[in-house]
Amino acid sequence: xxxxxxxxxxxxxMDNADKRFHGVHALKGVSIELGRGEVHAICGENxxxxxxxxxxxxxxxxxDSGTMYLNGKPVHFLSPRQALDAxxxxxxxxxxxxxxxxxxxxIFLGREPMVAGLFVNYxxxxxxxxxxxxxxxxxxxxxxxxxxxxxxxxxxxEIAKALSYDSQVLIMDExxxxxxxxxxxxxxxxxxxxxxxxxxxxxxxxxxxEIFRIADVVTILxxxxxxxxxxxxxxxxxxxxxxxxxxxxxxxxxxxxxxxLTPLLQVRDLVKRGRHEPISLELRRGEILGIxxxxxAGRSEFLESLFGVVKPDGGEILLNGKRASHRTxxxxxxxxxxxxxxxxxxxxxxxxLSVKDNATITSVRKYHRxxxxxxxxxxxxxxRAIDFFSIKTPSERQLVRNLSGGNQQKVVLGRWLxxxxxxLLMDEPTRGIDVGAxxxxxxxxxxxxxxxxxxxxxxSELPEIIGMADRILVFKDxxxxxxxARGEATEERLMQMAT
Numbered sequence: 001x002x003x004x005x006x007x008x009x010x011x012x013x014m015d016n017a018d019k020r021f022h023g024v025h026a027l028k029g030v031s032i033e034l035g036r037g038e039v040h041a042i043c044g045e046n047x048x049x050x051x052x053x054x055x056x057x058x059x060x061x062x063x064d065s066g067t068m069y070l071n072g073k074p075v076h077f078l079s080p081r082q083a084l085d086a087x088x089x090x091x092x093x094x095x096x097x098x099x100x101x102x103x104x105x106x107i108f109l110g111r112e113p114m115v116a117g118l119f120v121n122y123x124x125x126x127x128x129x130x131x132x133x134x135x136x137x138x139x140x141x142x143x144x145x146x147x148x149x150x151x152x153x154x155x156x157x158e159i160a161k162a163l164s165y166d167s168q169v170l171i172m173d174e175x176x177x178x179x180x181x182x183x184x185x186x187x188x189x190x191x192x193x194x195x196x197x198x199x200x201x202x203x204x205x206x207x208x209x210e211i212f213r214i215a216d217v218v219t220i221l222x223x224x225x226x227x228x229x230x231x232x233x234x235x236x237x238x239x240x241x242x243x244x245x246x247x248x249x250x251x252x253x254x255x256x257x258x259x260x261l262t263p264l265l266q267v268r269d270l271v272k273r274g275r276h277e278p279i280s281l282e283l284r285r286g287e288i289l290g291i292x293x294x295x296x297a298g299r300s301e302f303l304e305s306l307f308g309v310v311k312p313d314g315g316e317i318l319l320n321g322k323r324a325s326h327r328t329x330x331x332x333x334x335x336x337x338x339x340x341x342x343x344x345x346x347x348x349x350x351x352x353l354s355v356k357d358n359a360t361i362t363s364v365r366k367y368h369r370x371x372x373x374x375x376x377x378x379x380x381x382x383x384r385a386i387d388f389f390s391i392k393t394p395s396e397r398q399l400v401r402n403l404s405g406g407n408q409q410k411v412v413l414g415r416w417l418x419x420x421x422x423x424l425l426m427d428e429p430t431r432g433i434d435v436g437a438x439x440x441x442x443x444x445x446x447x448x449x450x451x452x453x454x455x456x457x458x459x460s461e462l463p464e465i466i467g468m469a470d471r472i473l474v475f476k477d478x479x480x481x482x483x484x485a486r487g488e489a490t491e492e493r494l495m496q497m498a499t
Contacts, residue, residue, distance in 0.1 A: 008035040010072075011200040012088070012169050017056055017066035019049075021402060024394065026052045027063070028224045034169065034200040039191060041203045041215035041232070044244055045434040047392055047404035049224040050204050054171045057202070058090045059083040070169075089167040091158050091175050099147035104129035106146055107161045132164045133157075137186050151343050152178045152295040159187065170194065171202045176210060177432045178342070180295040180460050181495070188214055206434050207461070208237050220244055245436050252435070253467035254442040257449035259287035263321065264454040265423055267306065270315030275301040277479035278315065283423065283454040288445055290469025291458045294498050298478035299458045300342060303425050306456075307332045307339040319423075333362060338416035342427040342458070344405075348412045351401035355393050356382045358400050358411050363419045385414030390440065406437035413444060424448060427458045442468060462491045474498050 013033040019026045027049045034040050042050045055061045057068065059077030068075055070086060077083045080090070097106050104126045105112070113124040129142035138156045146154060155178040162170060176184045191201060191214055203215055211218055212232055220227040220243045227243055265283040276298035283289050293299050305312040308326040317324050319335055326332045332339070341347040349358055359382045360367065367378045382396050389410035393403060400411055409429070416424065426445070430438045445455050445468065459465045465472055472489050474482040474497040482497035 013069040015067045017063045030226045039201045039215045041211045041218040044221035048221040087168040089162040089165045090171040091162045097146040104142035132160045173204045174432045257446045259470045260285045266318040268316040272305045288455040290465040290472040293475030297475040336422040338421035339425045356396040359415045405432045422453045424455045
């Protein structure tokens with residue numbers, strides 16, 4: 001397909017991109033083009049090849065074969081730096097900030113204003129950072145170290161960084177995965193402005209409502225192959241899902257658990273100064289308890305206090321009516337509590353280790369008898385976790401960094417399954433996960449609760465929290481601001497309590 005054939009002003013075109021990784025055929029001759037002033041969505045399940053294709057366009061990977069054209073001229077990027085210089089920028093799904101550098105230093109890394117060519121002009125650097133942050137209505141101090149920011153704040157800084165290049169092509173890979181409703185609305189306003197300036201945007205998202213809200217065109221990939229390209233104006237969600245997964249999905253939310261009245265976990269006035277106010281709540285056997293709130297409301301901070309990632313300043317935790325110590329994560333794990341964090345790359349996984357090592361890292365003691373390791377039991381348990389969650393991996397020895405985002409999340413769940421918990425804390429459990437993998441995780445949550453266990457789920461997605469939770473607690477400014485029972489919660493009511 002060419003600009004002449006379609007009558008479109010094409011900025012970027014890729015013909016027959018092909019890529020293999022360690023025997024896995026990630027892309028199979030995929031062709032795609034991006035028009036000027038167009039938002040082109042790329043859809044597909046985890047492992048469909050979306051991020052691989054975008055990284056080839058960005059020079060992160062080199063295609064085994066295929067040709068890329070920018071403004072009608074063939075180009076081949078050997079590094080992201082070359083792509084940036086040519087006018088292509090990316091906001092990646094997996095955030096990679098430099099933790100000990102400031103916000104301003106991260107945004108303009110390698111492009112700092114200099115004095116006499118020798119010293120960084122920090123006053124000008126911070127002014128430039130404030131200016132680009134103001135463009136997306138973000139109030140973050142440019143002097144702050146990146147390691148002090150929340151995941152959502154890091155995502156906003158990454159967006160500001162990409163916009164600072166003033167590129168003609170912008171690749172957005174799950175840009176709203178860590179954002180709340182307000183931040184997402186701001187981002188979409190920015191995208192509309194970029195379209196009016198003639199920029200082209202490739203947009204990857206598993207949130208299908210976003211695709212229909214923001215995209216002009218959508219291309220579907222499946223198992224590394226091109227399936228179709230459609231105008232969103234002539235497409236509906238059911239058709240899009242069927243093109244993505246080639247199988248019938250019956251209902252998005254899998255929910256068969258029935259909560260009891262028996263308390264499993266009781267939290268009384270748990271507080272961490274500067275992070276959240278005193279929080280009291282109860283989790284019952286068989287229950288999925290939802291926690292909703294806007295970015296910065298204190299939801300993740302509360303889970304970290306509850307699990308012992310940070311030591312709370314006060315409060316009491318009771319398990320089955322008995323007082324329990326959760327001063328450290330090790331205490332929590334011994335007490336049957338598991339924690340699926342919102343940032344699987346930085347706090348959920350060891351990317352340089354194998355699927356096997358990641359799956360057994362929290363329960364490694366049970367395979368040891370003195371100096372000996374029961375390798376057979378270890379292999380059997382890992383194989384069970386791989387089968388249970390349908391993890392797509394060539395073998396248990398595959399490095400986790402080579403798996404798709406959805407399969408990485410399943411490895412995290414498989415790890416906690418092997419620790420045999422009774423309480424599961426889940427912070428944004430389906431962030432960056434495709435619709436098929438989401439259903440598998442929902443099914444696991446429901447089955448887990450049905451076995452007499454309990455789940456506390458933090459989610460920024462209102463349909464998800466309403467679809468899966470038996471009760472919903474709403475956080476605002478580090479405190480509980482309201483509660484809604486299943487069947488009574490609406491998006492409007494939850495948003496009112498959150499704001």
